[in-house]
Amino acid sequence: WQDRKIIQSTKIYDRDNKNLLYEIHGEEKRTVIPFNEIPQIVKNATIVAEDAEFYQHSGVNIRGILRAVLNDIKSGGALEGGSSITQQLIKNTYLTPERTVSRKIKELILAIALERRYSKDEILNFYLNQIPYGSNAYGVEAAAQTYFNKPSKNLTLAEATYLAALPKAPSYYSPYGNHGEDLKSRANYILNRMRELKYISDADYNSALKTIVNFIGQKTGIIAPHFVMFIRDYLTEKYGEDFVEKGGFKVTTTLNINLQKIAE
Numbered sequence: 369w370q371d372r373k374i375i376q377s378t379k380i381y382d383r384d385n386k387n388l389l390y391e392i393h394g395e396e397k398r399t400v401i402p403f404n405e406i407p408q409i410v411k412n413a414t415i416v417a418e419d420a421e422f423y424q425h426s427g428v429n430i431r432g433i434l435r436a437v438l439n440d441i442k443s444g445g446a447l448e449g450g451s452s453i454t455q456q457l458i459k460n461t462y463l464t465p466e467r468t469v470s471r472k473i474k475e476l477i478l479a480i481a482l483e484r485r486y487s488k489d490e491i492l493n494f495y496l497n498q499i500p501y502g503s504n505a506y507g508v509e510a511a512a513q514t515y516f517n518k519p520s521k522n523l524t525l526a527e528a529t530y531l532a533a534l535p536k537a538p539s540y541y542s543p544y545g546n547h548g549e550d551l552k553s554r555a556n557y558i559l560n561r562m563r564e565l566k567y568i569s570d571a572d573y574n575s576a577l578k579t580i581v582n583f584i585g586q587k588t589g590i591i592a593p594h595f596v597m598f599i600r601d602y603l604t605e606k607y608g609e610d611f612v613e614k615g616g617f618k619v620t621t622t623l624n625i626n627l628q629k630i631a632e
Contacts, residue, residue: 376616380599382591382623389591389623392600392613399509401520403493409525410508411492412567417558419479420452420565422492427454428476454479454542456535457495499501500609501531502538511568515543517584526579529555529562539604543583554580594627597622 377393415422451459458478463471482491501511511531512520523531533554534541539552556577563573590596599621603612 376445378617380619382625397510398506400497409528413528416561417532501534526576530557561624
């Protein structure tokens, strides 16, 4: 613990290292709200998106893990995914983000222990108040304010599904990044699953599907935002979100600031 590095922000510069394009930091925006104030549509969308069998398992979603293993075998990837909401809570609050077998075992053991100590509603409450949604927003209330400038109790069904889509990969699915269509596809998938699992009616589904979701503009000043978010995606994919937010990288890019201004 004593050897832990001091948390520093990652800075992205232009090609001359003279102009700071963006500073990535881990300062948390968070507003904790009681479980009974979190809208049911947010709870339902989250369960559908992350762990449909949440209220049935004992902390570890065996069926989800088996599905993930089969997918990993087919794709030749490493064991990651299939995590229950409880496991994700453990991973985000107690454990380091490295993808190792030992960390996965710790995650499973702690998830089972947490389920023995707390009720399902309490665990879902912890999750919805602590999980990262991107743009330094932690918890659903901060996310609602960050992306829609409203409290979570005023979210529409469509907005709730978009928020539920974010925790899987907050940087990748960021509405301010370059994967807007992927975010929309994931939100629509969640919406369809909510209909299939009888959380919403066909009429609700069709209405939400037609709703145009408008995210408020990002408040932090970013020079060349699309390019910067491409760089952030690359860094996150290579080093992990936590490391990029806290590692203190100095990143020199290919951007020519003068040509950028002319292009804009």
